[in-house]
Structures are given as structure tokens and as C-alpha cells.
Amino acid sequence: MSDLEAFREGARRWLAANAGEFGREARRGLTVANDLALGRRYMAARHDAGYAGINWPTEIGGRGLSHLHKIAFDAEEMAWGMPNAYFGISLGMPIPILIHYGQDREWVKERVIKALRGEEIWCQLFSEPAGGSDLAALRTKAEPDGNGWKLTGQKVWTSWAQYSDYGVIVARSDPTVPKHKGLTYFWVDMKAPGVEVRPIKLAGGDSHVNEVFFDEVKLTDGQRMGEVGGGFGVALHTLMIERYIATDSAGFGPHLDLFVDLARDVEINEKPALEDGRIRQAIARNYALRSGLDAITARAMKMMEAGMQPGPEGSLQKLFAVRSRQKLSELAIDLQGAAGLAFDPHAFVKEDWTASWLNAPTGRIAGGSDEVLLNTIAEKILGLPQDHRPDKGVPFNQLSA
Numbered sequence: 403m404s405d406l407e408a409f410r411e412g413a414r415r416w417l418a419a420n421a422g423e424f425g426r427e428a429r430r431g432l433t434v435a436n437d438l439a440l441g442r443r444y445m446a447a448r449h450d451a452g453y454a455g456i457n458w459p460t461e462i463g464g465r466g467l468s469h470l471h472k473i474a475f476d477a478e479e480m481a482w483g484m485p486n487a488y489f490g491i492s493l494g495m496p497i498p499i500l501i502h503y504g505q506d507r508e509w510v511k512e513r514v515i516k517a518l519r520g521e522e523i524w525c526q527l528f529s530e531p532a533g534g535s536d537l538a539a540l541r542t543k544a545e546p547d548g549n550g551w552k553l554t555g556q557k558v559w560t561s562w563a564q565y566s567d568y569g570v571i572v573a574r575s576d577p578t579v580p581k582h583k584g585l586t587y588f589w590v591d592m593k594a595p596g597v598e599v600r601p602i603k604l605a606g607g608d609s610h611v612n613e614v615f616f617d618e619v620k621l622t623d624g625q626r627m628g629e630v631g632g633g634f635g636v637a638l639h640t641l642m643i644e645r646y647i648a649t650d651s652a653g654f655g656p657h658l659d660l661f662v663d664l665a666r667d668v669e670i671n672e673k674p675a676l677e678d679g680r681i682r683q684a685i686a687r688n689y690a691l692r693s694g695l696d697a698i699t700a701r702a703m704k705m706m707e708a709g710m711q712p713g714p715e716g717s718l719q720k721l722f723a724v725r726s727r728q729k730l731s732e733l734a735i736d737l738q739g740a741a742g743l744a745f746d747p748h749a750f751v752k753e754d755w756t757a758s759w760l761n762a763p764t765g766r767i768a769g770g771s772d773e774v775l776l777n778t779i780a781e782k783i784l785g786l787p788q789d790h791r792p793d794k795g796v797p798f799n800q801l802s803a
């Protein structure tokens with residue numbers, strides 16, 4: 403058995419042993435506050451067991467294993483419904499980027515351990531009303547203020563901001579140069595005076611995303627990450643850290659087997675739906691698509707094992723997996739008739755068709771919208787010409803609104 407397989411086996415055993423205390427059944431019906439508290443205990447247990455910071459350097463509190471080990475653990479963990487979502491962004495991007503760019507190394511080390519144990523949470527403050535897909539269009543200002551900076555503006559769709567202790571943020575420090583060049587990257591204390599977080603309620607009933615307002619929030623220059631004017635590069639680095647993650651060809655929705663079970667149970671024209679040709683076709687199409695996506699993932703993993711970098715085919719994963727989950731969830735709801743509309747606010751997206759369908763649209767926007775992924779596929783995979791960019795080279799303060 404390879405070292406990676408042995409690691410995966412150990413992870414599977416540990417997760418199985420802890421599922422009773424932390425997994426889906428233990429969480430059913432909990433309030434968000436209690437679920438978050440359980441999540442913090444889970445993260446501490448995961449850290450104690452050596453499954454935290456798996457691919458991070460040991461000097462900073464990680465395990466020093468490969469990226470493939472991390473993906474293997476994440477893929478195993480996904481099956482159990484552990485309360486880890488609150489910490490996903492925090493450990494996925496802000497903390498790794500803090501490890502790269504944080505100025506006070508001792509302070510960084512302390513933050514890393516607290517984040518790994520779920521004691522502190524970090525959010526990622528990139529998107530704004532005027533800057534989402536086009537991040538460089540953002541307007542939040544960072545103005546020089548004495549020895550430091552003053553932050554004013556608004557972010558939106560910030561996941562878990564209401565539970566966050568700190569965040570990483572990109573702001574405009576120079577509006578007189580072209581949009582990509584006038585940005586600077588900082589970390590910010592989410593409890594500082596002038597920071598206000600307002601949760602947004604989503605269609606699925608939860609409020610994990612927020613609007614965040616900054617009103618002349620003071621930053622020291624020690625909070626700067628990277629060069630003044632180099633913020634866009636640090637932002638791209640942040641987004642690239644999570645480029646290869648544990649994927650799920652079910653689009654993080656229910657497994658196809660659950661659809662087959664449903665089609666066995668419900669009837670069309672007084673016969674099991676599974677006997678209907680259109681349902682059988684939908685199952686076959688979905689199976690073929692998911693198998694294709696699994697094959698792309700398997701190839702990317704093999705490339706990484708061989709020390710190579712997989713290409714932009716990861717864009718295909720998210721685009722097709724979430725779209726197909728949305729369509730299959732819709733069909734599952736239709737098959738159940740009126741019962742399909744019953745909404746359970748405590749249902750899990752991976753096992754409930756209605757919850758899966760309600761949450762699918764956000765999956766088609768977060769982390770790159772369908773259209774932006776299509777542009778990536780057109781340019782990077784198919785080699786088509788670049789999108790029209792009329793603002794290229796124009797100073798930000800000379801762009802029309």
C-alpha cells in the first residue's frame with residue numbers, strides 16, 4: 403500500500419470513529435450557534451489527530467505532507483457531513499496567504515494554530531457591489547493616514563464574516579493608475595471600530611454571506627500584505643491557492659444513487675419511475691457526465707503525483723457538476739409531486755433534493771460564475787481570442803462609471 407493510500411485508510415478510520423460525535427446525525431436540528439460550537443470542537447479534535455494543516459510547513463504548525471494528502475483527507479471527510487464549513491474559507495485562502503505575506507511572523511504563527519483549531523475564523527473580503535467577476539474594478543479605498551492607512555468602502559457576499567475575527571482585504575490605494583495597478587492587500591481586524599457586518603438571507607434560509615461596511619477603519623502599515631500597488635497579484639495568488647481542491651462530480655449535491663432510489667419509490671403512470679424511458683435517460687446522461695468528470699479529476703491527481711501541474715480543466719468540473727446537480731435536483735422535486743416542495747431548514751444539501759436545488763444557484767456564482775468559467779475554457783483550453791477589454795491601460799479615475 404502506498405504512503406498516500408495508508409494515509410487515506412487512517413483518515414477514513416478516524417472519520418468513522420468520530421462521525422457519531424460530530425457528523426450529520428449529531429448535527430441534525432442544531433441551531434447555527436450550537437453547530438458552530440460543535441464545529442470548533444471538531445476542528446480541535448482534527449488538529450489533535452494530525453489532520454489539520456496537512457500540506458502546510460511544519461515550522462508553522464502544519465503536517466508537512468503533500469497537497470495530494472490534503473485532497474485525499476478532504477475527499478474522505480466530505481462523505482460524513484462534519485461541521486467544517488465555517489472554517490473552509492478561513493483555512494482555504496486567508497490563512498495560507500497570511501503564511502506567505504504576514505509581516506510579524508510570531509503573530510502569524512499564533513493565528514495559524516488558532517485558525518487550525520477553530521478558535522479563530524478569517525474571511526475573504528474581495529467582492530464588492532462594483533467588483534465581482536471583475537475584481538480589479540473594486541472601489542473600497544485605502545488612503546494613507548499617518549504611518550498607516552484608513553479603509554473606507556463596502557464589500558458584499560463575504561462568507562462567514564459575522565463569525566470572523568479577521569479578514570483579508572483588497573482595496574484601492576491609487577485611483578490614478580490603471581485598475582489592476584492601484585490595489586493594495588491587507589489583513590483587517592473584524593472587531594475594529596468602523597467595521598459593520600450585515601448578514602444577507604439566502605433562498606435556502608441560511609445567512610452565511612454578508613455585507614461588510616468599513617468607515618475610516620485604521621490599519622497599521624504592518625497589516626499590509628505585499629507591496630503597495632501589488633494587491634492584485636496577491637489577490638490572484640490567494641485565488642490560485644485553492645485551484646486544486648477535493649472535487650465532487652455530484653456538484654456537492656446528492657449522489658446519483660439517491661436519485662435511483664427515489665425513482666424506484668415514486669410512480670409515473672402507476673409504474674415505478676425507474677421504468678420510464680425519460681428517467682432512465684436522465685440517469686444514464688448524469689452517470690456519463692459524472693464519470694467523465696471523475697476521469698478528469700483522476701488524471702489531474704495522476705499528474706500531480708508525477709510532479710506535474712494539471713491544466714485549466716478544473717474549470718470544467720465546477721461548471722458541469724453544479725449545473726447537472728441543479729437539473730437533477732429539479733427532476734427529483736418534480737418526481738415527488740407536491741411532496742417535493744416540502745422545505746426542511748435543517749436538511750443537508752448532499753441528501754435532500756429540495757435543499758440541493760435551492761442552494762445550487764449560489765454554487766453557479768461563488769468562486770467564478772458560469773460565464774466567467776466559460777470564458778476561461780474558451781481562452782485557456784480552446785485558445786480562442788481574449789474577451790474585449792476596453793478599460794485596459796486606462797487610469798481607474800478616468801473610467802466611466
Ligand SMILES: Cc1cc2nc3c(=O)[nH]c(=O)nc-3n(C[C@H](O)[C@H](O)[C@H](O)COP(=O)(O)OP(=O)(O)OC[C@H]3O[C@@H](n4cnc5c(N)ncnc54)[C@H](O)[C@@H]3O)c2cc1C
Binds near residue numbers: 491528774
Ligand atoms: C454563496 C456565495 C459566497 C461567496 N463568498 C464570497 C466570499 O467569501 N468573499 C468574496 O470576496 N466573495 C464571495 N462571493 C462573491 C463571488 O465571488 C461573486 O459573486 C462572483 O465573483 C460574481 O461576482 P458578482 O456577484 O459581482 O457578479 P458580476 O461579476 O456582476 O456578474 C453578473 C453577471 O454577469 C456575468 N459576467 C460578468 N463578467 C462577464 C464576462 N466577462 N463575460 C460574460 N459574462 C460576464 C456573470 O457571469 C453574471 O452572470 C460569494 C458569492 C456567493 C454566491
